[in-house]
Amino acid sequence: MHVVKIFLNKYIPFGKRYLAINLFGVVFAKGKLNRATVNHEYIHTLQQREMAFLFFFLWYILEWIFRVIQYRSFHKGYYNISFEREAYRNQNNLHYKQERKRYSWVKYLKKGKSSRQSVPR
Numbered sequence: 496m497h498v499v500k501i502f503l504n505k506y507i508p509f510g511k512r513y514l515a516i517n518l519f520g521v522v523f524a525k526g527k528l529n530r531a532t533v534n535h536e537y538i539h540t541l542q543q544r545e546m547a548f549l550f551f552f553l554w555y556i557l558e559w560i561f562r563v564i565q566y567r568s569f570h571k572g573y574y575n576i577s578f579e580r581e582a583y584r585n586q587n588n589l590h591y592k593q594e595r596k597r598y599s600w601v602k603y604l605k606k607g608k609s610s611r612q613s614v615p616r
C-alpha cells in the first residue's frame with residue numbers, strides 16, 4: 496500500500512517557489528497537491544527509505560551545492576539533483592512506484608534533458 500502522509504500548513508516549505516517538501520517520508524504542503532505531485536513526493540519517500548533517510552539528506556544537500564555551481568542557478572541546480580530528476584521525470588507515471596528498482600536515482604546522476612514543470616520539492 497502506498498500511503499502518503501500530507502500535512503497542509505502555511506509555512507513549510509519556506510519560499511514562494513515551493514509547494515511541498517518531503518521530510519522523512521512525511522510531506523509538508525502549502526496547498527492541495529495534484530496526483531503527479533503526490534507521486535513525485537512518494538518517489539522521494541522511496542529514495543529516502545533506501546538511503547536510510549539521513550544519507551538521502553546529506554547527498555541531497557551535497558549534490559545541490561554541486562549542481563548550483565555547475566548550473567550557476569539555485570533553481571536549476573535544484574531541478575538537476577538526481578533525486579529530483581528521477582521524481583520529475585516519473586511523476587506522471589502512476590505505476591512508477593511499482594515498477595521502480597531500488598537506487599534508480601543513480602541513473603539520473605548523468606545528465607539527461609532537464610524537466611521543468613510545477614515546483615514541488
Ligand SMILES: [Zn+2]
Binds near residue numbers: 539578579615
Ligand atoms: Zn522533488
